[in-house]
Amino acid sequence: MEYGKLGPSDPGGSSRRSTVPLTNPTSSSSSASSKKKLIMLSLLAAVLIVAAAISAALVTVVRSRATSNQNGPHLAHNPTQAISRTCSKTRFPTLCINSLLDFPGSTTASEQDLIHISFNMTLRHVSRAFYASSGLSFAATNPKVSAAYNDCLELLEESMEALSRSLDSVLSPSALSGSTEVRPATVGSTEDVMTWLSTALTNQDTCAEGLQDTSGSVKDQMIDNLKDLSELVSNCLAIFSASGSGDFSGVPIQNKRRLMENKEEEEENVNRDISGKFPGWLNKRDRRLLSLPVSAIQADITVSKTGNGTVKTIAEAIKKAPEHSTRRFIIYVRAGRYEENNLKVGRKKTNVMFIGDGKGKTVITGKKNVIDGMTTFHSASFAASGAGFIARDITFENYAGPAKHQAVALRVGADHAVVYRCNIVGYQDSCYVHSNRQFFRECNIYGTVDFIFGNAAVVFQKCNIYARKPMAQQKNTITAQNRKDPNQNTGISLHNCRILPAPDLAPVKGSFPTYLGRPWKQYSRTVYLVSYMGDHIHPRGWLEWNGDFALNTLYYGEYMNYGPGAAVGQRVQWPGYRVIKSTMEANRFTVAQFISGSAWLPSTGVAFAAGLST
Numbered sequence: 226m227e228y229g230k231l232g233p234s235d236p237g238g239s240s241r242r243s244t245v246p247l248t249n250p251t252s253s254s255s256s257a258s259s260k261k262k263l264i265m266l267s268l269l270a271a272v273l274i275v276a277a278a279i280s281a282a283l284v285t286v287v288r289s290r291a292t293s294n295q296n297g298p299h300l301a302h303n304p305t306q307a308i309s310r311t312c313s314k315t316r317f318p319t320l321c322i323n324s325l326l327d328f329p330g331s332t333t334a335s336e337q338d339l340i341h342i343s344f345n346m347t348l349r350h351v352s353r354a355f356y357a358s359s360g361l362s363f364a365a366t367n368p369k370v371s372a373a374y375n376d377c378l379e380l381l382e383e384s385m386e387a388l389s390r391s392l393d394s395v396l397s398p399s400a401l402s403g404s405t406e407v408r409p410a411t412v413g414s415t416e417d418v419m420t421w422l423s424t425a426l427t428n429q430d431t432c433a434e435g436l437q438d439t440s441g442s443v444k445d446q447m448i449d450n451l452k453d454l455s456e457l458v459s460n461c462l463a464i465f466s467a468s469g470s471g472d473f474s475g476v477p478i479q480n481k482r483r484l485m486e487n488k489e490e491e492e493e494n495v496n497r498d499i500s501g502k503f504p505g506w507l508n509k510r511d512r513r514l515l516s517l518p519v520s521a522i523q524a525d526i527t528v529s530k531t532g533n534g535t536v537k538t539i540a541e542a543i544k545k546a547p548e549h550s551t552r553r554f555i556i557y558v559r560a561g562r563y564e565e566n567n568l569k570v571g572r573k574k575t576n577v578m579f580i581g582d583g584k585g586k587t588v589i590t591g592k593k594n595v596i597d598g599m600t601t602f603h604s605a606s607f608a609a610s611g612a613g614f615i616a617r618d619i620t621f622e623n624y625a626g627p628a629k630h631q632a633v634a635l636r637v638g639a640d641h642a643v644v645y646r647c648n649i650v651g652y653q654d655s656c657y658v659h660s661n662r663q664f665f666r667e668c669n670i671y672g673t674v675d676f677i678f679g680n681a682a683v684v685f686q687k688c689n690i691y692a693r694k695p696m697a698q699q700k701n702t703i704t705a706q707n708r709k710d711p712n713q714n715t716g717i718s719l720h721n722c723r724i725l726p727a728p729d730l731a732p733v734k735g736s737f738p739t740y741l742g743r744p745w746k747q748y749s750r751t752v753y754l755v756s757y758m759g760d761h762i763h764p765r766g767w768l769e770w771n772g773d774f775a776l777n778t779l780y781y782g783e784y785m786n787y788g789p790g791a792a793v794g795q796r797v798q799w800p801g802y803r804v805i806k807s808t809m810e811a812n813r814f815t816v817a818q819f820i821s822g823s824a825w826l827p828s829t830g831v832a833f834a835a836g837l838s839t
Contacts, residue, residue, distance in 0.1 A: 305332055311339045314467035315460040316710070320453060324350075324460075340464055341395055347461045348388040351425070354450045355381040361446055370443055372603040373435035377447055380428035380602075383572055383610060383638070384458075387421035387428075394418050395465070416714070420640065420682065422462040423713040424660040427680040429455040430709055430746075431659070435600040462712045519580055519618065524557035531561075539589065540565050548573040558619065560586040567593065567603065570639070574611040581619035584648045584669065590622040594629035601654055605636035612661075614639035615831070620648035627652040627673055627696045637663055637681070644668055645831045651676065652693060658683045658717065662820045666831055671727055675705035677717060678745065684718045684816050686834065691727040692739040692761060701730075702768055704742035706749045716750035716780070717742075718814040721834070724753075724790065726761040734761040740768040741783075744775035752782040752805070752814045755837060762790030767797050776801055784811040812837060 304312070304322045308331060312321035325331045325339065328346045359378055394413045413421070433451060436444050526542045527534035534557075536542050542556045553576050560582040568589065570577050581587025591606030593599045606623050609616075614637065625632035634651040637644065640661035648669045649656045655672035658679035665685045670677060673695035677685070692701040703724070706717045724741075726734050739761045742751045767781055779801035783793060793804050805811050812818055817835035 305334075307334060307336045307339060308332075311336050311343075311464055311467075312460070315463040317456040317460055320456050321460045321464075324453075324457060341392070343461045343464045344388060344392040344395055347457045348385065348392055350457055351381060351384050351388060351454060354454055355385055357450045358447060361443060367439065367441075368598040369600065370439045370441060372598070372600045373432075373439050374443055374447065376435045376600055376602045377432040377451075379610075380432045384425040384428045386572065387425045388458075388461075391418045391421045391465075418465060419462070419712075419714045420662055422458065422465065423680070423682075423710075423715050424638070424640075426455060426458045426462060426710055426713060427660045427707075427715075429458060430680075430707070431602055435602055459710050459712070462710065466712045519557065519582060522555065522557065522580060524555040524580065526555075527557045527559065528563075529559040529561070530563065531559075534559060538565055539563055539568055543568065543570055543574065543577075546570075546574050546577050548575075550574075550576045552576060553578055553613075553615075555580060558582075558587045558589075562588045562590060564590050564592075567591070567605065568607045569605075570609040570611045570614055572610045572612075576613035577609075577611055578615040578617070579619060580617050583618045584620050584646065586620075587618065588620040588622055590620075590624060591634075592623060592625040592629075592632070594623070594625040594632035596629045597625075601631040601633060601657070602636065602659075604631060604654075605633040605657060607634070608636040608638070609642060610638040612640045612642075614642045615645065616643075616647055617645045618647065620650060622648070623651040623655060625652070627699070630654075630674075633657045639663075643831050652695070654678055660715075664816065664820060664831070672703075673701050674699060675702050675743070675745070677703055678705040678707065679717075680707045680709075680713065680715045680746075681717075682715045682820050684720055684814075684820055685722055686720045686816065688719070688722045690719065690722055690724045692725075692730055693727040694729040694733060695737055699737065700768065701737060701739035702743045703740065704751045705745040706742065706751045707745040708748040708750050709746040711748050711778075713748070716752070716814070716819070718752050718754065718819055719756055720754045720815060720837075722753075722756040724756060724758045724762060724788075726759055730761065738763040741766050742781065743768040744770045744779045744781075747775045747778050749775055749779040749781070751780075752784065752811075753786050754784045754805075754811055754814060756786050756791075757788040758786055758790035760789035764792065764795035765797050766793070767799070767802060782810075782814075808837065 304326060308322055308325050312318040312325065315321045321343075324346055325342060328342055331339065331342055334342055355378070358374075358381060361374070390413060394417065429451065432447075433455070436447055526536060526545055528536055528539050528542050530537060536545070539556075539558060542558075546554050546556065555578045557580045589607045593604040593606070595601055595604060604623070604625075607621050621635035623632040623634040629652075631654040632651055634655045635644070635647075635649045636657035636659055638659035638661060642661065642663045644663070644665045646667045647665075648671070650669075650671045652672055653674040653676065655676045656670050656678070658677065658681040660679065660681050663681045663683040665683065665688055668685070668688045669691065670685075670688060671691045671693055673693050676692075677690070690703060692703065695701055704717050704719075706715075708715045726739070730737060730739075740763050741753060742749075766783070769776070776799040779799070781799070781802045782805045783791070783796075783803075784805035796802065796804070815834075815836050
């Protein structure tokens with residue numbers, strides 16, 4: 226017998242006889258009674274059918290409000306033409322329509338007004354989720370549950386700030402009218418808003434991933450609180466970017482909308498002469514700061530394990546750093562090995578600069594990892610999310626080892642972050658470029674599996690990328706980029722780097738193939754520009770994540786690379802892979818264009834090449 230079907234002798238089966246009694250032709254009273262019963266049964270059946278129909282309709286309306294199915298046909302009410310047109314640009318139109326209809330004023334709003342309303346509505350949903358989640362009370366015996374929960378609270382709070390700044394920007398009078406008046410500090414350009422929305426979407430994704438391997442009431446409540454948040458942020462991002470995308474051969478990089486910035490100024494930045502060691506337009510103080518030896522820099526706080534500084538621990542130094550600082554706050558960490566518990570420069574600690582005594586001399590280390598009960602996000606030996614973060618001349622390390630799997634040495638989610646002349650040392654997931662805009666220059670990065678990963682808009686320039694010897698049967702993958710939405714302005718660009726085997730891999734490189742990257746999420750985006758590739762790179766270049774997942778939607782590119790591992794004749798034939806032949810296309814992944822015109826980099830004092838020339 227097939228499961229789910231009823232047999233002929235089963236009392237619930239289709240062969241069951243009618244329960245209505247047979248009539249007796251010799252008894253008129255019996256006949257009349259039977260007719261009355263039939264009428265009553267018919268009326269009762271009719272009432273039940275109508276009730277069921279009403280109930281189903283109500284359920285449909287309720288479900289249509291919560292659904293994130295972009296093809297769902299059920300709408301709570303008839304939308305206005307403006308709402309229909311606005312939501313047709315999103316990936317989740319049904320959710321878009323119903324969420325906007327629920328917001329006061331939307332039915333009389335223009336398409337321009339709906340941009341602001343979508344930001345406001347999404348911010349309210351994220352805020353509600355944060356406050357509902359922060360009120361949860363539980364006794365977590367499992368450290369991973371606690372870590373995942375705390376990650377989500379941190380990420381939700383950061384998303385609230387990103388959406389708040391975005392809302393301020395789109396409501397700005399200068400954003401709407403092109404005015405040149407001075408705007409509040411929180412107001413940003415088009416690229417700023419695209420970055421902040423991309424970050425908010427990445428935050429929701431990271432939170433959900435941390436909860437995946439947990440169980441219990443905390444997870445259930447958090448998942449309920451997070452319902453539809455990713456889709457709402459995605460819709461907000463799509464609505465904002467819909468007036469025009471800068472797609473070039475399928476590469477959505479810049480938004481053509483220029484509501485909030487002066488296009489001529491951007492073009493001037495792109496074409497500016499940057500031939501010197503430091504850009505000519507650096508201010509005198511910042512250029513001097515980068516040129517001076519460490520001993521000549523006057524730090525605000527000095528960290529020394531031996532006691533000849535301001536404080537003995539890095540945690541104390543971070544605690545003393547001011548919140549929301551608009552000036553550069555310098556923390557000098559003397560030579561030594563510092564192992565402290567999950568060091569973090571939080572989002573309120575802005576414009577903090579860490580200076581060490583050099584690679585291998587000042588070492589910030591740790592051993593937290595996924596196998597021992599941490600989330601990947603929470604495993605970082607050092608993390609920074611405060612905007613304007615800079616690190617110079619430091620080694621960041623996670624020594625958990627390859628058998629512990631995900632173990633992050635450095636996690637950066639700070640906007641306008643710079644990591645200069647540093648070592649990032651680990652195995653799997655050593656360098657986590659989580660979100661926002663970042664720039665790495667003259668760094669050495671060591672790892673095995675997915676050891677440069679995340680969803681920032683990040684450029685690595687003049688860095689040495691070392692693949693290490695992994696565990697038996699493992700393959701090395703240098704990057705795992707996790708762009709999940711086609712409107713996110715994120716990706717990993719490696720420009721003028723050297724892709725090399727580490728000393729432990731070099732003698733056995735034939736036994737452990739190394740690949741340039743694999744697609745963690747559907748719209749994964751990574752490029753290598755004018756970089757040297759050693760012979761440890763597999764001729765195919767790139768590795769699948771799981772079957773044909775993302776092979777049509779990813780963007781992987783190589784432009785004018787050289788060395789024995791750079792030959793493209795045997796590269797993968799995926800629809801999303803390309804050998805870049807156009808200088809214009811390659812330029813879109815340079816500092817000048819990929820991380821917002823590089824306008825923020827001069828103030829950091831770090832040397833960089835804005836275009837393809839180095």
